[in-house]
Amino acid sequence: MENMIEQHAELKEIKGGSVGSPKGFITGGQNIGMRKSKPDMGWIFSQKPAAAAGVYTTNRFQAAPLSVTKASIAEEQTLQAILVNTVSANSCTGEQGLENAYTTRKWMADHLGIPEHVVAVASTGVIGLQLPMDKMRKGIENISLSGSDALFEQAILTTDTKAKHLAVQCVIDGKTVTIGGACKGSGMIHPNMATMLGFVTTDAAVDPADLKTALKTVTDRTFNRITVDGDTSTNDMVLVMANGMAENKRLTVKHPDWPIFLSGLKAVCQGLAKYIAGDGEGATKLIEVRVSGARDEKSAEAISKTIVGSSLVKTAVFGSDANWGRIICAIGYSGEPFDLEKVSLTLGEIVMFEHGMPVSFNEEEAKSYLDGNNIVIKANLGEGDGEAVAWGCDLTYNYVKINASYRS
Structure with a gap:
């Protein structure tokens, strides 16, 4: 698809850019046996703790990973790692499903040597399936922070026909700031979130409260304006992490360069949203x-x-x-x-x-x-x-x- 990025004089699109493009972010993916050969577990790791915010599905049946991720972000508005699996949505799985989500969060934190509350978890796939915990544990133990956006992008897909990713750069306080993202979504897509997972990263330093406001504002004009089939899923979420490694002065709504950052965030989210809409299940246009x-x-x-x-x-x-x-x-x-x-x-x-x-x-x-x-x-x-x-x-x-x- 062409013209996914909204034209803006102060933004530059990075060819082939993705969620791992900003400084200090490492991504990857692997096959842990949930699918025959394609990657089915992915991760994002920030070398420094990052300000974080999320938006979630409006479906009243909310999957266990959403509860765990909300709890993580609520503690300090900070994340350092995200673990994602496909095949099992871990939704409508009761107390066992919630326990499994918290357990995978702990395993990921222990493996990386970071606190549990800076780890988010996300799942996509069939509703009602429990996570295969033996495979999840072995998969987490095998995670190596070597970095591969392509493997991460593949690991989060379900019925998608293609990976969805992009990144832009802008200048803030004389520093080059990068904003990147990757997402999945093809069916059960409807305004007010959908069967979609979206992950956005930036090396900008951003106030956590203003980052949350920015994500909500941008989501309302991007991800919440797409539809494929009118269905709203139980697992939808969009997460954003800002680790500050671009070394700009901390951005707030009062910062003179705030509009530039907001336009970059919107450009990435809008581009990803359009990729999802264009890759709707069975879609040709x-x-x-x-x-x-x-x-x-x-x-x-x-x-x-x-x-x-x-x-x-x-x-x-x-x-x-x-x-x-x-x-x-x-x-x-x-x-x-x-x-x-x-x-x-x-x-x-x-x-x-x-x-x-x-x-x-x-x-x-x-x-x-x-x-x-x-x-x-x-x-x-x-x-x-x-x-x-x-x-x-x-x-x-x-x-x-x-x-x-x-x-x-």
Whole structure:
């Protein structure tokens, strides 16, 4: 996919960058026997304790790893290591599952020689499976801090078809600061978190309280604006670590370079979110919905999410059918106020609907545009200055095929 990074004059994308790009972060992955041969355990280690923050799924069934990670961060708002496994989500596994999550946290801490509360744990995979503790223990004992972003990226995947990673650099206090990230997510993806794990690192020095605020603000405009299928999982989390090894003056919201840092964090999270949307299960196309002219940002966000989440819109995009009526229909049931006579719709640069009336357009040109891999739908409501963007993907035959046999 192209254009995953939002253009910003003060940001530079690092080619091939990832979660291990910032100074002092080491990542890796290995196969511990949960899968036949692919990596199924990954880790992130910071050479120095890092300020940390997290955001989590809104699903009321929250997996054991979330409880453990929340407890870790709550103690000192600091992390130094993250342990991740796939295959077993360790969700809906009762007291045994919670005990297993705490045990793996202890094993990881002992192996690295660091306190337990600076270790986070994350899991993804099938709900209801207990962790294979013998394999987990042996795997942790075999962890070597040699470093491999590629192995980490592979170790966290489930039905994803590709690894998802990027990094940017900016200058703060005259110091080069790097922000990197990697994530997984393909199915059970919906705004307000999804079946996704996201990990963001930076060598910037950042106040923990302001880092938490920044992550929440950025998540609301990136990870919480993607959808694949409308399902919200039990294991979703995004974690950020800031170890200060760039040696800038500690960033707070009052720091003059705070907007630069915030734009870098947003660029990484937005890029990762778009990778997830574009790699939805069975997907062939990334859909971007831009809503402008709404009464406020909240209204624009609700409408953009409704359009990109519409099964009828998604199937029309898959079939390269410029059926603008489905978009109008989605706007209509979004629950947001608008005046139909002020609404305009554009597919790419093709105007389809203007001031409440259809506009004659070239069907072949529209089909040709929809045959591409990156589809942009723009809706202007003519009500105010509220605007928002949401991302999703087309709905294909393969989505059903993948999910009809997920456990087999």
